[in-house]
Each structure stands twice: as C-alpha cells, then as structure tokens.
Amino acid sequence: MIAVLALLAGVLLGLWLDPTVPAALQPYLPIAVVAALDAVFGGVRAKLDRIFDDKQFVVSFISNVLVAALIVYLGDQLGVGGQLSTGVVVVLGVRIFGNVAAIRRHLFRA
Amino acid sequence: MSDEHTQTGTGWPQPAGPARPDGPAGEPDPRPDAPDPDELSPLSPQGSPPGPDEDEAASGEPAEGVAAVAQPAATVSPWRRLSSATVMIGVLLGLLGFTLVVQLKTTSTDSSLTAARQEDLVRILYDLEAREIRLRQDIAALEESQRQLRSGEQGRQAALEEATRRADELGILAGTLPARGPGLTVRFEAGAAKPISAMRVLDAVQELRGAGAEAMQISGGDRATVRIVASTYFLDGENGSLVVDGRRLTGPYTITVLGDPATMRTALNIPGGVVASVAGDGGNVIVEDREVAEVSALHKPRPLEHARPVS
Known part of the structure; x- marks a missing residue:
C-alpha cells in the first residue's frame, strides 16, 4: 500500500515539477528505469511467493539500477553503448516477462 | 531466465535452503528494525527458528522467548510498522x-528522432x-x-552628391538659389547733370563678369532688388x-557681386573703364570690399519650351 502511494506520489511529483533530464544522464535514465521496473516486478512476485524481503528488495533495486547504468556507461566508453543498452534492455525485458508470468500464475492460477 | 532468478524474483540469488520466515499474511516483516538473518549470521543455516537475538531486537525488550514472534504485528502501533526498509522502499x-x-x-x-530507424x-x-x-x-547568392546592391547604393549616393553639387552650382549661376561669399x-x-x-x-x-563674378544682384534706392543672370x-x-x-x-543703384574682390576692383578701375566713364558723366562710383556679401534676390526660372537637353 505504501509502495503504491509512494509510486503515485513520485508520478505526481514528476508531473508537477516537470523537470528536464540533464544531458549527462540522458542515456542512463531509460536503462535505470527499466532496471528499477525489473526490481519492482521481482518484488511483487516475491511478495506473492511470500518470500519478500525488505532489505533484499532495496539492495536489489539499487544495485539493479547502478549495474544497469554502469553497463551503459561502460558501453559508452567502449564505443558500443547502443548495442550494450539494447542488450541490457533485452535481458531486463526477459526478466520482467518472467516475473509478470509468475505474478499472473499467482493471481489467475493460469 | 536463470534458476536463481526464478527462485527469488528479485534478481538476487536466494541463499540455499527455504526462505526466511515472513510476517503473517504475507505482509512485509512488520517488526521495526528487524535484523535480517543474513546480516546477523550470513553463514548460519537459513530457515531455522529465530534466535533470541532477533526477538530482542524486534520487540525492543529483553528476550521473552519464542512466543514473542508469534504475534508481533499486534504488539506494535501502525506507525512503528514504518521500518526504515519500508521507508526506503517508498522512497x-x-x-x-x-x-x-x-x-x-x-x-x-x-520522440520523432529517437524512435526513428537507422535508415530513416x-x-x-x-x-x-x-x-x-x-x-x-x-x-552566397544573397x-x-x-x-x-551596396556598391550600387554607394555609386548612387556619389551620383546624388555630385548631382546636388551641380544643382547648387547651376542654381547659383541661374539665379534660383541665394548665395553668399566674399x-x-x-x-x-x-551726378546732377545726367542720370546713370x-x-x-x-x-x-560685363566688366564684373569678365573679372570672374559668380553671382550678382542690383538694388535700387527703394530697396527693390533684382538678381542679375545671363538673360x-x-x-x-x-x-x-x-x-x-x-x-x-x-x-542710386547698388550692385552686390560675389567673386574675387581684388580682381573685380581692378577691372572696374581700369583707365577708361566703368569708374572713369561714370565719373566723366559727373557721377560717382563707390566700390567697397565685403568679406561676406549676400546675394539673396532670386530669379524666377522660365520654363523651357523649345530647348531640350542632349543626352
């Protein structure tokens, strides 16, 4: 419940403040968002599995974001930023799909 | 999808063994500052019944035994359920x-550019x-x-200046512009015997023209003034x-003339000239130098009917 409220508060804050993304963060923000989404879906699934752990969630969330950003940064430095970003997005997307599938099985028994 | 992923769903490897016990009804662990078993003893086997340490930290009181774990949610107020981890999750x-x-x-x-394909x-x-x-x-063309255009404008400007200058000169010559100068x-x-x-x-x-007079006017005794031009x-x-x-x-008549004073004076005073003839008639001619003489009378130009400029 708190999590949903916080998410809503963040969305409203983003709509209200309407900030612009600094150019330095431009390539990392989408990847970070996808990584965070992956962590959130994982958390939801873990909750449904009744193995949810606060600390684990927090750490996985932060480290997901950081690792994703780090990979993109590394890719940028190596000159393969675009491809590496695509790779990260693909991996995270696969994981999100898996988590959503697990959530679906939990909710609908199908 | 890796195995460890399917186990935890959080992207973190689940330690071997069954999951740690959660709070009742699948809620997040409601106990404030509940230490994670991992944190306390990372190497200890998971899934074992919570030890006295955990109970002590959870209830904030001295150990009361295993019974305290059974219903921890009922003993804490709702606000204290906001553990730091929950706050962190919220943030x-x-x-x-x-x-x-x-x-x-x-x-x-x-979006138009970022969404476009590479070929696009x-x-x-x-x-x-x-x-x-x-x-x-x-x-470049412009x-x-x-x-x-700029050079053309400069040329036109020069031509305009030249034309203005010529118009001034001709105006003075034709008597359509007032003039002043030495x-x-x-x-x-x-004299008593003969009028002038x-x-x-x-x-x-004519003598003055011959001596280089540039503009002349003649005025009578009643201040009537006429510009003297070629016609x-x-x-x-x-x-x-x-x-x-x-x-x-x-x-008496007064001719005001612009030109070189010395030359014109000499021309008037030559033997048998104007001054001499007027004096011979009994009259008198008074010639005065003027630093700045003014020829202000204007001659009304006559519109040309027959003559056309040859261009």
Whole structure:
C-alpha cells in the first residue's frame, strides 16, 4: 500500500515539477528505469511467493539500477553503448516477462 | 531466465535452503528494525527458528522467548510498522515513478528522432545535408547580391552628391538659389547733370563678369532688388530710372557681386573703364570690399519650351 502511494506520489511529483533530464544522464535514465521496473516486478512476485524481503528488495533495486547504468556507461566508453543498452534492455525485458508470468500464475492460477 | 532468478524474483540469488520466515499474511516483516538473518549470521543455516537475538531486537525488550514472534504485528502501533526498509522502499518507488514520468515526458517531446530507424535517420541526415548545401548556396547568392546592391547604393549616393553639387552650382549661376561669399558692393551715384544710364550699368556688369563674378544682384534706392543672370536686360526708364528685367529701379543703384574682390576692383578701375566713364558723366562710383556679401534676390526660372537637353 505504501509502495503504491509512494509510486503515485513520485508520478505526481514528476508531473508537477516537470523537470528536464540533464544531458549527462540522458542515456542512463531509460536503462535505470527499466532496471528499477525489473526490481519492482521481482518484488511483487516475491511478495506473492511470500518470500519478500525488505532489505533484499532495496539492495536489489539499487544495485539493479547502478549495474544497469554502469553497463551503459561502460558501453559508452567502449564505443558500443547502443548495442550494450539494447542488450541490457533485452535481458531486463526477459526478466520482467518472467516475473509478470509468475505474478499472473499467482493471481489467475493460469 | 536463470534458476536463481526464478527462485527469488528479485534478481538476487536466494541463499540455499527455504526462505526466511515472513510476517503473517504475507505482509512485509512488520517488526521495526528487524535484523535480517543474513546480516546477523550470513553463514548460519537459513530457515531455522529465530534466535533470541532477533526477538530482542524486534520487540525492543529483553528476550521473552519464542512466543514473542508469534504475534508481533499486534504488539506494535501502525506507525512503528514504518521500518526504515519500508521507508526506503517508498522512497525508491517514488523515485522510480518520478524518473518514469520524467523519462516519458522527455521521450515524448523528441520522440520523432529517437524512435526513428537507422535508415530513416541516415535519410534525414542526408536530406539535412542537401538542404544545408542549398541554403549555403542561397546565402552566397544573397551575399553577392547584397554586395552588388551596396556598391550600387554607394555609386548612387556619389551620383546624388555630385548631382546636388551641380544643382547648387547651376542654381547659383541661374539665379534660383541665394548665395553668399566674399565680394564687392558697387554703388552708382548719379551726378546732377545726367542720370546713370543703362549702358553704364551694363558695362559694369560685363566688366564684373569678365573679372570672374559668380553671382550678382542690383538694388535700387527703394530697396527693390533684382538678381542679375545671363538673360537680364537693362533699359533706360523714365525720369532717369532704370528698368531691369521689367522692374523699375531708381537711383542710386547698388550692385552686390560675389567673386574675387581684388580682381573685380581692378577691372572696374581700369583707365577708361566703368569708374572713369561714370565719373566723366559727373557721377560717382563707390566700390567697397565685403568679406561676406549676400546675394539673396532670386530669379524666377522660365520654363523651357523649345530647348531640350542632349543626352
């Protein structure tokens, strides 16, 4: 419940403040968002599995974001930023799909 | 999808063994500051019944035994359920929502290019380059025409200045513009015997023209003034008066002339010249130098009916 409220508060804050993304963060923000989404879906699934752990969630969330950003940064430095970003997005997307599938099985028994 | 992922769903390897016990009804662990078993003893087997340490930390009281674990949610107030981890989760999710919205807005603002495929981007780039070349050519052409116009304008300006200068000169010559400058005033005073004849005045005018006079006017005793131009004529009028260009002047007459004073004075004073002849008639000619003489009378130009400029 708190999590949903916080998410809503963040969305409203983003709509209200309407900030612009600094150019330095431009390539990392989408990847970070996808990584965070992956962590959130994982958390939801873990909750449904009744193995949810606060600390684990927090750490996985932060480290997901950081690792994703780090990979993109590394890719940028190596000159393969675009491809590496695509790779990260693909991996995270696969994981999100898996988590959503697990959530679906939990909710609908199908 | 790796095995460890399917186990935890959080992207973190689940330690071997069954999951640690959660709070009742699948809620997050409600106990404030509940230490994670991992933290306390990372190497200890998981899934074992919580030890006394955990109970102590959880309830904030001395150990009461295993019974305290059974219903921890009932013993704490709702606000104390906001453990630091929950707050952290809230903050993180808020941040996620915030970034999500920001990113969505950023992407929606310039989605046209970021969403385009590589071939499209190459084509767009090619188009832009072609357009740039075209625009550069346009700029060069416009600069060229600007340069031409500027030089043309300069030429026109010079021509205008020249024309203005010539118009001023011709206006002074034709008597349509007032003029001032160094010169003389020549005053004719008639003697008792004879009035000043038109011939004497005409002689004087011709003499002055010969000496380089540039503008002249003649005024009579009643202040009537006539500009002397090429077509000006002098006639003897009644009662010793003088008719100049159809206007009647009475003596004494004063000719104001612009030109080199010394030359004109010499021309007037030559033996047998104007001064001598007037003196012979009993009259008197007074010549005065003027630093700044003013020829202010104007001659009304006659519209040309027959003569046309040859260009």
